[in-house]
């Protein structure tokens with residue numbers, strides 16, 4: 434398992450400093466906040482169809498992790514440009 438710079442059970446609202454894709458983090462963090470377990474163990478949004486962790490929560494976890502990774506070929510890959518190669 435990858436060591437991530439945040440608590441998986443209580444991720445911060447703002448993207449951590451190591452985050453590579455702020456939009457991915459913000460969408461995933463919002464999804465995380467929406468899909469929380471109720472006292473009976475069912476997701477409060479997905480009840481009565483999915484027990485917690487539901488698909489929404491699982492996607493949120495994957496998205497927050499993906500916001501820190503830069504897999505080759507992904508459409509959200511950020512290209513680091515060295516200062517001497519930047520256009521002025």
Ligand SMILES: [Zn+2]
Pocket residue numbers: 468469476477478479483487488489490
């Ligand atoms: Zn849910």
